[in-house]
Amino acid sequence: MTQQTSTPNPDLSPSAPRRRTVVATAAGAAGAALLPLAGASAARAADAPAFLHGVASGDPLPDGVLLWTRVTPEPGAGPGSGRGGPVAVEWEVAADREFTRLVQRGTARAEAASDHTVKADVRGLDPATAYWFRFTADGVRSPAGRTRTAPDGAAPDGNLRFGVVSCSNYEAGYFAAYRHLAAHPDLQAVLHLGDYIYEYGHSEYPTGDDVVRDVRPGHEIVSLADYRIRHGHYKTDPDLKAMHAAHPLIAIWDDHEFANDAWRGGAENHDPETEGAWKDRVAAAKQAYFEWQPVRTSTEGTTYRRLRFGDLADLHLLDLRSFRDAQAPVGDGGAIDDPDRTITGRRQLDWLKSGLAGSRARWKLVGNSVMISQVAFGSLPARFLGPLAELLGVPREGLAINTDQWDGYTDDRRELLTHLRDNRVTDTVFLTGDIHMNWANDVPVRAADYPWKAPVATEFVITSVTSDNLDDLLNVAPDTVSGLAEAAVRAANRHVRWVDMDSHGYGVLDLTAERAQMDYYVLSDKTDKNATAAHRRSYRTASGSQRVERARRPVR
Template sequence: MTSRNDLQSSLNSPAPSRRTVVKAAAATAALGAPLTAIPAHAAERPAFHHGVASGDPLPDGVLLWTRVTPTPDAVPGSGKGPDTEVAWEVAEDKGFTRVVGRGTTTARAESDHTVKADVRGLHQATTYYFRFSVGEVHSPVGRTRTTPAHDAAAHGVRFGVVSCANWEAGHFSPYRHLAARTELDAVLHLGDYIYEYRSGEYPSAEYVVRQHEPQHEIRTLADYRTRHGVHKTDPDAQAMHATHPVIAIWDDHEFADNAWSGGAVNHSPETEGDWAGRMAAAKRAYFEWMPVRPSTEGTVYRRVRFGRLADLHLLDLRSFRSEQAGFGSGEVDDPDRTITGRAQLDWLKSGLAASDAAWKLVGTSVMITPVAFGSLPAHLLKPLAELLGLPGEGLAINTDQWDGYTDDRKELITHLRDNKIRNTVFLTGDIHMAWANDVPVKAATYPLSASAATEFVVTSVSSDNIDDMLHVAPHTVSLVAAGALKAANRHVKWLDMDSHGYGVLDVTAERSQMDYYVISDRTDPAATSSWVRSYRTLNGTQKVERVHNPVR
């Protein structure tokens, strides 16, 4: 077999990310020792404290990842520790008696001692096992899977789907439950893998479950590396990464809240320095710590194909977007404003038109479905506005989502309609709620007008939603808001404003079905999981319909 070892180096192109949430009182909560610290009893020998991961699978290969701690003081972001040679192996069995590939690379301080191996020469649609080693010290064993051949008639594909994992708000139980589902082909992470806030800012200190490290807002390369390092110590995150290839895109909190190409809501040049430098640092740390191949100019927009069954188009909605429009200004309709950038929108349109796959899946970090407000009581409008990115007064448009960039959305939806592109399904995270939507050509006249696509939105892994912000029991107060939103938006078929959890998307030639699962308690590291709803899009319909049982 052939292989290519790839150690991620500096990425210098500026760019941003997004999402607005409540800014609570600033305080700190002492909840134990920093998780980036190496145990005091650790010997002076290399270790794999941050687990292993794989991502961006291909028919003949996959990207493997780990982080080596060569000496106890070489913690993430420290810049300490010697260059260390790291070997990797890929095998057909857990015991590594049938090894099909080997290679070496070097962990260096300049890349925070993270390493990647871009392995090729594997068989399509096959499960493999992998591990790294330094001398006689082995990493945990990881499991991964390649995709079907590009021209293969794949019978089905299943993804776990997650977004918005706030360390301080709770544990990452959805990751653990996805790790237990060994039938999945991959996990799709739709952004907000980390949050940039200082400790006690979101949620407020009294509700912090476990403390950020570093405790201040992250701004520098060392800060972002440290925060990523903490997340890779989470046992549920390690389990998910060790079991499935992860296909990830970023949203705003990998950088700063409501980021755009020239800044962010949560960034002040006067007190926090140059935005381009902060974004470059955040991107560099992201590519070091995530099992992701950077595409053109260090962005994350790219495609992953699953035979002739599905093309997955992944978007970067932070690097090229215009600044969010002022509220009520009419700027949302300005054709010179963009959420994708011209090159990315053309890339997406051409890819959708050229695809011969049965399903065109689009991973988007923010919701494309238009949303207008009906009549909501003031006490419900405020937390809903915060989650959707609206000012407290409330208006009909969320200017951080596609609602704030209507010309790009109109061009894309018109392209789908005019070219008779069928079976486009948007997969979305960001707003800490679960939705099942038709994507109408003209929302004001729907359902008399056509639906051009459908959208499945998954809720958060742990980040605050309506009941968390109001500190009330789930599915009580929010039912009024949900009813009003559905009444004002007939293309919205279902939404859950209160739960935390994940989705499982099952795709066959006949339909794409999203099964929605919720966890019992985000503050409980042993939280259970249960199925709540399922919706599907049948081949050729461009509409969602309820299903009364999950696929499995």
């Protein structure tokens, strides 16, 4: 049995020929010796181990996938409790739902040091293939999950489909979007673009009567135990468990996995006087994240990495919190345009530029937690904007609405987008969450030059699963006040082809060699646990065009 060791390599696709290897680990406990696996028995006592948080898989490769579960070793040994001894866990991977055709099996150990979470990095599987998996501990069997490996050449059906979600605030509503994604039978994976959990305490966001259900723990999470409890509470949600059991997850973090508006040295929602050192809070949040998510751990403690899906797509996943400088005040052009300020960090930006330029895939997807498209009021023609910015000290690209986005770090954005233009990198699609709205954007190097100069990429932004949007915050009916704001944004930003500030839901991205299409689905009511989902709109970009256009119907 080979134990996993952490690696800083952000490219997760194996470059060597596929080997029939099996790697298993208890999260955060690499190097620990495995316990002998107890024999299975049909009847167990009430204090036997339990699988209360479901099963999950993630980070699919052509020859493997990461499996995850959490074992509750005894009553009272909940997440963050530190209770319970080590438990031997067996995992199985089969080619059929009945597990009559086992293809891989192995053992791992759940222990308190990793909050009794288990990860098994299984290799030696066939590409572009669906598998079933499950775990057993002391004779108790987990629910079964379904996963899928990535293609290593052409996609079998000529297309790839990904669910896309972000911003799931437990107290703001029910996770019906996850339930509807679980029902899609043909997804390669679900891409979660950040804010999988929120750090706030009960009734902090949302507040008062807007709270739909209570989160645990009831206070703002700061310590390692707090973050573990919050992750564990989320994974008791039946809709979230259904999604994890149905599809592999590909996840990056944004700020609320730590604290609101996080940057490398602090956060808007962190007070070192009462909540301790920021570095300690970040370390706790990252440890719990890697324990509780089916994401491969890097020694750099980051989520930026690359996954390849045959000839059709490379997926570049970013970490836009660990390396960024503090957000600049709105209107502070000197800070916003400062070339010494960064959102990515030098190493990550170079890695991204190199990966995009060197990609041989048709589509270069970028999992991007905050919007890269400029959204500004006061946009002026290019010949006026530069001189006025110098005279008045405002940002060169107009007055940014949200400096937590790439709008607050214009030099990094200019460098990246100029790199796409100068190196003739085509078919780059940014996939974004964060702002609780749906958008479809062309991405020019400079918005003031659009449409006279061609865009260099496109961007699809997905709304929140539950987190409040504009109408929620104003307590008004959908499609009322927001319609005025949508019109104002589009009038000032010609590259914004569509924006929807009302909806909650998810997206389904469908890729072929000819086009990338995002189908936007919205929920009937996020406060209704039985909410329905309906198609709202679809936008696509044709290969080679670097522009979005309306599609009249969803792909399926």
